[in-house]
Every structure is written in structure tokens, then in C-alpha cells.
Amino acid sequence: MPVNLTTPAAGELLPVAGVSLGIAEAGIKRPGRKDLLVMQLDEGARVAGVFTTNRFCAAPVTVAREHLAQGGGIRALVVNTGNANAGTGEQGMRDARATCAALAGLLGCKASQILPFSTGVIMEPLPVDKIAAGLPAAVANMRADNWFDAAHAIMTTDIVAKAMSKQVQIGGKTVTVTGISKGSGMIHPNMATMLGYIATDAAVAQPLLQQMVSEAANRSFNCITVDGDTSTNDALMLIATGKSGAEITDAGSAGYAQLQAVVTEVATHLAQAIVRDGEGATKFITIKIEGGRDEAECKKIGYAIAHSPLVKTAFFASDPNLGRILAAIGYAGVGDLDVAALKLYLDDVLVAENGGRAASYQEEDGQRVMKQSDITIRVVLNRGAVNATLWTCDFSYDYVKINASYRS
Amino acid sequence: MPVNLTTPAAGELLPVAGVSLGIAEAGIKRPGRKDLLVMQLDEGARVAGVFTTNRFCAAPVTVAREHLAQGGGIRALVVNTGNANAGTGEQGMRDARATCAALAGLLGCKASQILPFSTGVIMEPLPVDKIAAGLPAAVANMRADNWFDAAHAIMTTDIVAKAMSKQVQIGGKTVTVTGISKGSGMIHPNMATMLGYIATDAAVAQPLLQQMVSEAANRSFNCITVDGDTSTNDALMLIATGKSGAEITDAGSAGYAQLQAVVTEVATHLAQAIVRDGEGATKFITIKIEGGRDEAECKKIGYAIAHSPLVKTAFFASDPNLGRILAAIGYAGVGDLDVAALKLYLDDVLVAENGGRAASYQEEDGQRVMKQSDITIRVVLNRGAVNATLWTCDFSYDYVKINASYRS
Structure with missing residues (x-):
């Protein structure tokens, strides 16, 4: 059983303006298990992330890196559990792109504005038809106050859903940071964790956002291990929507330091939660x-x-x-x-x-x-x-x- | 249970002229368990070995290295199980030296002509009084055809005793190679195994003997792992008594290649036996x-x-x-x-x-x-x-x- 770990109540998880979340049951896992999450971002949101260093990195990791590098603005993230789409060769790349295209069609954006993520069994073909069929329900389910359900939808062998919200005053504005993560086994992150998503309504310039997520990962997810197995699918993403009005433009500013501290605190909680919920953990x-x-x-x-x-x-x-x-x-x-x-x-x-x-x-x-x-x-x-x-x-x-x- | 592994019959283990082995129950382990082995070597035997690279190497490893380096001729090896005498600081060094001195007194040689070995729990003081009290019985038990009992006396969590004999004709002489090993957990040797002893009655010059044991270790004990834990007490020793009359003086000779092949075969069998008897192994x-x-x-x-x-x-x-x-x-x-x-x-x-x-x-x-x-x-x-x-x-x-x- 998880060691001194409980999921926060749904009401303790604060919406982040500019982020909507919808979940669905796509039938990738056994019936009755939610296995699909869509996070839609308002226009103007910035996203930065760190990914696994595993050479057998999953197809969605490669596609997410490509789409981030294009710099065309990210409008949504899509996460499936039950299948990692790793060790799947060229077909896996096609399946990850098809997932993005299907969601882009529903949201009216480009496929390159979608970041795909998968977690689950390795070396099995991604059931992309099931995902495409499940996406409309996930989109229909989208709400800003849906972090609690989202944290549950990305679980695999996790027993406890992992989530945290914090608020901080920056330049007279209230800034919210909310994050979720999943992971329990194959945990020895090397640049990131199994899957972690942290969003803030601060506005953070792109290079600063990348610096912030890298620093947070190095002091949190890169300091945990359950079994020494570095996953093929590790990813930690940091989203900044800018909706709070607080703007961070300088890495030397007090606001940067304040937000970095809160993002690192949330990341550390989420990382430690993965260890507390480590497979079979009693200590x-x-x-x-x-x-x-x-x-x-x-x-x-x-x-x-x-x-x-x-x-x-x-x-x-x-x-x-x-x-x-x-x-x-x-x-x-x-x-x-x-x-x-x-x-x-x-x-x-x-x-x-x-x-x-x-x-x-x-x-x-x-x-x-x-x-x-x-x-x-x-x-x-x-x-x-x-x-x-x-x-x-x-x-x-x-x-x-x-x-x-x-x-x- | 061990995977496709049985102990050879006592009769299949051939004596090596110039080596006598005696065992005893010194009371380090629980009653009824043999836990002490003395291997006496005739004058003129040469000994070479490889040892753990663990920085927390055990006191007996340090003392055995010292005594080998002195080049004064090794007359006996003494092995206790039940206590590793590792992580025991200066007291551990004194205890390892006291063990050598006690045996030297019984055999009429110098303490520096004894190589000590210990295996068992780490960071507990060596019960040196029990060992000293048990040595006379081990010496009284010494026989050339005692390899079977010796293989059993060095076991800790091992289920099956590990031993092998091979013979080879070198220069018209029959050369015997007999070896024993122990180990089951904390197995990821780095220069050697938990404990392995191989003896031959060929005559091998000292630098060649060191080369031979290093090559054999690299192709056997340095290729196994049970749990990735490199022991504090790993040691593989190769003894050459010279009693067969076969003499090897040149690393480029056919005889060297023949003996190296047999020593490596015995070492590989002993190393694989440790994995087959790995703690909890089913495959x-x-x-x-x-x-x-x-x-x-x-x-x-x-x-x-x-x-x-x-x-x-x-x-x-x-x-x-x-x-x-x-x-x-x-x-x-x-x-x-x-x-x-x-x-x-x-x-x-x-x-x-x-x-x-x-x-x-x-x-x-x-x-x-x-x-x-x-x-x-x-x-x-x-x-x-x-x-x-x-x-x-x-x-x-x-x-x-x-x-x-x-x-x-």
C-alpha cells in the first residue's frame, strides 16, 4: 500500500485558467477503466518539457519533441494509458501522428499543435482506432475543474492518484500551479518521470519555461527511483497559459525565483508521490x-x-x-x-x-x-x-x- | 530451487597432490553447520588471485593481498563462513591477522604464509576466539580427498555445493584441476566471485599463474550477476602445487593454453553454478x-x-x-x-x-x-x-x- 500518501480532495485541485481537461474510456485497458485524457490549452499558452533519455524512446516522445521544436503553438496534449507505443518501430510513429491528426480534426487546429503521450505495455501496437473513437467523448468531457479525474485517468499500476495545487502572489497577481503525475514501476527517471503535467497561469517566455522545467525536473523527478528501470516514455511537461496576468521575462527576477520554487515544490511532491506509491512499497x-x-x-x-x-x-x-x-x-x-x-x-x-x-x-x-x-x-x-x-x-x-x- | 544444478559425487572430485583440506564446526553459524575450512599447501606451491573492487573490501581481503604481495610462499588458506569481517574497521584487521597467527602456530609456518577469507554478515565483529578454538579440529581433519566436504563447508545461503574436477594431458603428464566456489546472493563480481578456489598440480611460474587466474575470472566470474550487488569479500584463488611434474613457464606454450582452457572451464562451471543456485532462482x-x-x-x-x-x-x-x-x-x-x-x-x-x-x-x-x-x-x-x-x-x-x- 502507498506509504503515507493520499490523493488530494477534488476541491483542493485548483483550475488553471486557460487549461481544460477531458477524460474518456477508450477501451485500451480493461472495461471500466478511464484510459484517455485530453488537455486543451487556450491560444497563447507556452509549453516546455523534458523527456526520457532511453534510446528506445517511445514514438509519442519523438513526435512530441518534433511538435515542440516546430514552435507553432501547442493547443492540446493527449495521453493514453494501457499501451506505451514504445518498441513499435515505424508503425508506432504513424500511430502517434494519427492520434494527433484525429484530435486536431476535433479541435480545429493543426496536428503539429498536439503533443501525444502514451504509457503502458511496451512492444504492442497502439490501438489507434480505439483512441480515435474515444476522443470525441474526451473532448465533450472537457472542463477546467477536471484535474482530479485527469489524475485518475493517467494511472496504470498506480494505486493512488497524484496531484497538487499551490498558489503564490507574483507582482500583485495570484498565480496558480497545479500538477498531476503517474508512475509506480519502471521508475528511474533520467530527465523526467513516467508522466507529469504541471500548468500555471503565469506568463513565462519560452526559453525561461524550458529552464524552469529542467531545473524542477533535476531537483524532483531526476532524484527518484523505484527499481532502476528508466522508462521509454518519461515526460514532464510545464504549461504556462499567461491568464493570471503575471508575466515573467527575466530569469534573474524575483517572480522567476518565486514561480520556480513553487513549480519545484509541486514537482517534488508529484515525484515523491510516485515513490510512495512505488510498486509494492511499504517504506x-x-x-x-x-x-x-x-x-x-x-x-x-x-x-x-x-x-x-x-x-x-x-x-x-x-x-x-x-x-x-x-x-x-x-x-x-x-x-x-x-x-x-x-x-x-x-x-x-x-x-x-x-x-x-x-x-x-x-x-x-x-x-x-x-x-x-x-x-x-x-x-x-x-x-x-x-x-x-x-x-x-x-x-x-x-x-x-x-x-x-x-x-x- | 537451483536450476539444473547438482553437486558432483564425492568420488568425482579428484585430489590435487600437494593440497590437503580440513573442515570443522567452529560455532560461528548455528549449531550443526560446518563453518571453517583450512587448505594446507605443500612447500613450493604457488598461489595467485583476484579480489573484489569494492572500496569497503573486507579485512581478510586486505590481509590476503598483503601476504600474497610479500612473496614468502603461501602454506595455507583459511576460510570462515557466517561472518564477512567487512565493515569492521581496525578491529577487523586485527582479527584477520589473529586468525592467520593462530593457524600459523598450528602448522609451524609464518602468519604471513596464511591467506584468510571470510564470508557472511557484514559489519559484525569476527568471532575470532571461536575460529581459533575451531582450527585444531580443522587441522586434524585434513585429507587430500576432502574437496566434497570443503565445498559444503564454505556455503552460506547456497543450497547446492559447487565443485568440479577436470584432467588434461600436458607434456605427457596427467594434470588435475579441481575447484570449489560458494555464492548465491550479493553476486555481481568485479574481478572475482564471492569465494572460489581452484587448485592444479601443474607447476606454473608466479606471473603466469596471475595471468591465468585473471583471464579465467574475466571469462567466468566477471560475467555473472544475481542481484547486481558486488560483495565486499569476493576472491578467486588459483593454486599450483607442481606435484604432477608438468611445468609451464611460457605464456605462449601449448601447455599454457591447455591449462588455461581447463582452468577457465572449471571457473566457468563454478561461476554458472552460483547463478543456477542464485537466491530464489527458478531460471x-x-x-x-x-x-x-x-x-x-x-x-x-x-x-x-x-x-x-x-x-x-x-x-x-x-x-x-x-x-x-x-x-x-x-x-x-x-x-x-x-x-x-x-x-x-x-x-x-x-x-x-x-x-x-x-x-x-x-x-x-x-x-x-x-x-x-x-x-x-x-x-x-x-x-x-x-x-x-x-x-x-x-x-x-x-x-x-x-x-x-x-x-x-
């Missing part, structure tokens, strides 16, 4: 690596811990078998690491120093922390001034169960 | 990456597949959800990989080409192969002439069960 683990020489070595050590099946199963068992963390630190690939110089903490408990178990460490202290559902592993490297924080979850029977049966 | 998976530009990129892609929890759980389920393999290939980190150029096979079944599912692929063909207990994944990259082969296993409920409870 949410924060990994802080402090005192490194650079971010790369901090993240290497952090991900070695986060990806170790031995560490993850020990946390599942609430077993303070913490030598497994030392082993992971040791094989992380930091060649000149002085293991005698580092300190390992579990929450406030000093576990290891001087290359071995701390004299003050008591098994019952480790046991106490291991029984919590939220735990922080802190490694102080004592070789520099750089810190990094990652978030992951444990590895349970249910992870195996879910992934030994998931095909939808 | 043995051979991963062949062909047509790469260099070995590094072949291994990157191979290990990405081998470490993917999603791929491993799909194999556990016998579910041909093979898009997960494409995703792993895509995120392996080969930045300029042309995914449209590669082909993916499951045994003889062509699964994917041209960036997507092969037109000829039928789900029932994939299903048929997935139901086997031995399966080959073959990726033809079509970008060079280099091949690499790795071996791994699937990921089951039992892996989680074993590692959520293992502390001994």
Missing part, C-alpha cells in the same frame, strides 16, 4: 549524501544504495542489516573513496564510522528506525561540500507479484 | 550481446538487462513481456545506439527488429521459450565485431524472502 526512504566532491559522485553512491536489492529487501523486513549499505557505498564506483572517513546515519542514529560499526551503535536503535514507514539514510562523505538527496522505496513480495503479472 | 538466463563495438558496451547492455527487476520478474512469471528487454537496452547508457539496427532473439525466436516487434514474432513462440528453465537472450547490435556473454537468473518471491530474513 519511503530518503537518501542524503553529504560532503561529496561533486553531484555526480553523490548521486552514484545514492543510487547504488537505492538500487541494491539487498538494501531494499532489508528495509522491507525492517531488519537493520546495515552492512549492506556499506557494501553498496563501496561498489558505487567512486574509485578513490576513503571508507574510513565516512559516516553512516539512519535518521539520527550514527551507524558506522572509521570503516566499521560505530562504538555507540546499538542494534535496538537501528531496529527502532527501521520500523518507521519514513526513513532517512544519511551518508557523510567528508571529502567536499556538495550534497544530493534521492528518494526511493523498499522491495517487497508485492513488487515481484505486481511485475510477474502486469501486462496491461 | 538460468544466458545473455549474449553480439556485434558490439567493444566489450564495454556489450557488457553495459548485458548487465542492464541482467539487473532489470522488471526483466527478471517477467522471466520468473514465464511471461514474454519482452518490451522490458528493449527498455533495458535503451537505458543501458550506449548514447549513440541505433535501436532500429538491432535484433533481439529469445533462443531461436526473433522477437524484435527495425525498432519494434518482428512481423514474424508470435506470442506463443515467446511463451514456449519462456517456460524453459534455461533461456538465452541474444541481442545482435550490428555495429561492430565484439561479442560478450553474461549469465544471470530471474527474480522471485523467494529472493525477497531469503533476503528479508538472512542475517547469518
